Amino acid sequence: MRRRIVMSMLAGVTFMASTLLAAVPAPAAELDQPSAPSPAQAGEPAQPPAEFGTDWHDPLTAGPPVTRPDAKSCEVTVAEAQFRDFTPYKGTYTPPRGCGDRWSKVVLRMDGKVKGRQFDRLGYLHIGGVEVFRTSTPQPSPDGIAWSVEKDVTRYTDTFRHSRDVEMLIGNVVDDTYTGVIDVKVTLTFYEGKAPAVPDRVLTLQDGTLTTPRNSESIVAEVYATGSGGGCEEYWYLTVPDAAPYSCKAEHGPYREVQIKVDGQLAGIATPFPTVWTGGWSNPFLWYVIPGPRAFDIKPVEYDLTPFAGLLNDGRPHRIEVSVAGVPQGQTGWSTPVNVLVRQDAKSRQVTGKLTVHRASDLANSSTYTPGAEHRLDTEAGHRLTVSGYVDTSHGRVTTTVSRKLANTSAHRWTDGENTDALKATWRDDETVTVDGRGPAKAARTHRTYTMDGTTTLGAGDRLRTIMSLADRAAAVETRGDRRTAWSRLDDTYTGDATYTANVPRDQRHAVGTTTEHYRLYGSGGCYDRLLATVQGVVTKDRGGC
Incomplete structure (x- = not known):
C-alpha cells in the first residue's frame, strides 16, 4: 500500500478472570434490546445504496450493554466539552447526593457527536489522576454522526467517594480541511445497594x-x-x-x-x-x-x-x-x-x-x-x-x-x-x-x-x-x-x-x-449473542439471541 495514503494515525490478576466471568450477562430473553432497532431488526429489509454517500448509520458495536440493577440511581456529569485542539478539559467531580457512598454498580457513559471531516482520535478521562476510561473516536460523515460508549467502572469506587479533579482530552486538529469538532458528554450513574x-x-x-x-x-x-x-x-x-x-x-x-x-x-x-x-x-x-x-x-x-x-x-x-x-x-x-x-x-x-x-x-x-x-x-x-x-x-x-x-x-x-x-x-x-x-x-x-x-x-x-x-x-x-x-x-x-x-x-x-461483527459470550452466568452486518454504511442485519 502506498504510504502517502496508508495510515490516518492517532495523535489480584484474579480481577482479570473474574472480570471476564462477571461480564457474562443475563440470558438473552432478559437482555435490553438496542433502543432504536434498525430496519433489519424490525423485520424490514434494509436497502443499501450503490455506494457510500454523505451519511451513514451511527456507529454501533455488537457487544453487550452494561447490565444495570433495579435500584435507586443518581447521575453525575463528569465532563462536557468540545475538543478542537490538544487543550484538555479540566473540571471537578463531586460525589452524588442521595445515593450514599456504597454502590452496587457505577456505570460510565460517554455520548459523542461529530460532523464534517476528521481523523480518528485517541482520548482519556482521569478522575483524581486515575485513568478510568480510554477511548478512540469514529470518523464522521459529512452530515454528522452520534455514538455512545458505556463501561462498568465499579472497581474505581474508592476514587468516586471524594471530590476529585477531572481531566479529559481527545486530542484533535480543526482547520479548513479537518472540520470535525468532537463534542462529548460523560456521566457516571451510581446505583444504590450492597457494594460488591x-x-x-x-x-x-x-x-x-x-x-x-x-x-x-x-x-x-x-x-x-x-x-x-x-x-x-x-x-x-x-x-x-x-x-x-x-x-x-x-x-x-x-x-x-x-x-x-x-x-x-x-x-x-x-x-x-x-x-x-x-x-x-x-x-x-x-x-x-x-x-x-x-x-x-x-x-x-x-x-x-x-x-x-x-x-x-x-x-x-x-x-x-x-x-x-x-x-x-x-x-x-x-x-x-x-x-x-x-x-x-x-x-x-x-x-x-x-x-x-x-x-x-x-x-x-x-x-x-x-x-x-x-x-x-x-x-x-x-x-x-x-x-x-x-x-x-x-x-x-x-x-x-x-x-x-x-x-x-x-x-x-x-x-x-x-x-x-x-x-x-x-x-x-x-x-x-x-x-x-x-x-x-x-x-x-x-x-x-x-x-x-x-x-x-x-x-x-x-x-x-x-x-x-x-x-x-x-x-x-x-x-x-x-x-x-x-x-x-x-x-x-x-x-x-x-x-x-x-x-x-x-x-x-x-x-x-461490507462489514460484520459477531459477539458471543457464554458461560456459567448465562449467554449473549449478537450479529451485526452493514452494506455501504446501512445496517442490514442486527440479530440477537442465544
Whole structure:
C-alpha cells in the first residue's frame, strides 16, 4: 500500500478472570434490546445504496450493554466539552447526593457527536489522576454522526467517594480541511445497594513510584497500553527489521510485549491487543459503522503483583516501570498510564511476606526475511514468567503464584511499492493465578487469543481494497480445589471488505464496503449473542439471541 495514503494515525490478576466471568450477562430473553432497532431488526429489509454517500448509520458495536440493577440511581456529569485542539478539559467531580457512598454498580457513559471531516482520535478521562476510561473516536460523515460508549467502572469506587479533579482530552486538529469538532458528554450513574467486592484503594504512581498501604494483601496493576501517536507504532505488528525493504522499521521486528518491573525486577508480562483504530489499514470505510474490537472501550492490561506485596508493604516508595519490548530505542509511540488496585487486611496494621519464586525464560524473538517478487517476513516470539510469594495475614499465610506464557506467530507479505500488503498473525496470552491459603486452593486460568488476517491492495485506477478479519477471544475458568466454580468463553470477531478510489476528493471515491461483527459470550452466568452486518454504511442485519 502506498504510504502517502496508508495510515490516518492517532495523535489480584484474579480481577482479570473474574472480570471476564462477571461480564457474562443475563440470558438473552432478559437482555435490553438496542433502543432504536434498525430496519433489519424490525423485520424490514434494509436497502443499501450503490455506494457510500454523505451519511451513514451511527456507529454501533455488537457487544453487550452494561447490565444495570433495579435500584435507586443518581447521575453525575463528569465532563462536557468540545475538543478542537490538544487543550484538555479540566473540571471537578463531586460525589452524588442521595445515593450514599456504597454502590452496587457505577456505570460510565460517554455520548459523542461529530460532523464534517476528521481523523480518528485517541482520548482519556482521569478522575483524581486515575485513568478510568480510554477511548478512540469514529470518523464522521459529512452530515454528522452520534455514538455512545458505556463501561462498568465499579472497581474505581474508592476514587468516586471524594471530590476529585477531572481531566479529559481527545486530542484533535480543526482547520479548513479537518472540520470535525468532537463534542462529548460523560456521566457516571451510581446505583444504590450492597457494594460488591471492590478494591479498598485505587492508587496512581507518584514520580514513577508506588507506596502501598502497609496492610495490603492483594495488589493488582492495570496499564492502559496503546500504540499510537502518528508513527509506525500504531501499526507495530507490520514493522520489519532494517534488512527488509519496508516503510515501517523496527530493529527487532513486529513483536511487542508490555512489561512491568518492580524496583528493576521483571514483575509481569502481557501481550497488547492489536487494536485497529477507525482509519486503520488505509481504509476508513471498513470502520465507519462497526469499529474493530476494543476501539471504543480500550481495556487495560492487568498484572497481579501480590507476590511482591511483602516487598511493597514496607512503607517506602518503590519504583514501578512499564515498558514495551520491541519498540526501537528512543522511539515514542506508546502510552502506558498505570493504576494500582489494592485490597487491604482490615484486621492487620501491617501485612508482611516474601517473594519466593522468580523464574523468567529468555525472551525468544526471531524474524526471518525472505526476499522476492513478494517479500515475506515470518516471526515467532514468546516469553514465560512465573512469580510466587506469600503474605502473612490476619487469616493466615496466603501464597499467590502467577504464571504467564506469551506466544506470537505472524507472516507479513508485501510487494515492491507496498501496493499489496498483507498480514496473518496470532497472539496468545495464557495466564494462571493460584491463591493458596486457608481451605482448598483457588485458581483462575485465562487463555487469550487475538488474531488478525488482513490484506490491502492498490490496483488499477488507484482502487484500494482492504479485506480484514480481526478477533478477540478468551476462555476463563475458576476452580476451588478440584471443583469448577465459574467459566466463560468470549469470541468477538470482526470481518470487513471495503474498496474506494484513493488520492481523489472525497466525493469521487465511489466507495463500497461490507462489514460484520459477531459477539458471543457464554458461560456459567448465562449467554449473549449478537450479529451485526452493514452494506455501504446501512445496517442490514442486527440479530440477537442465544
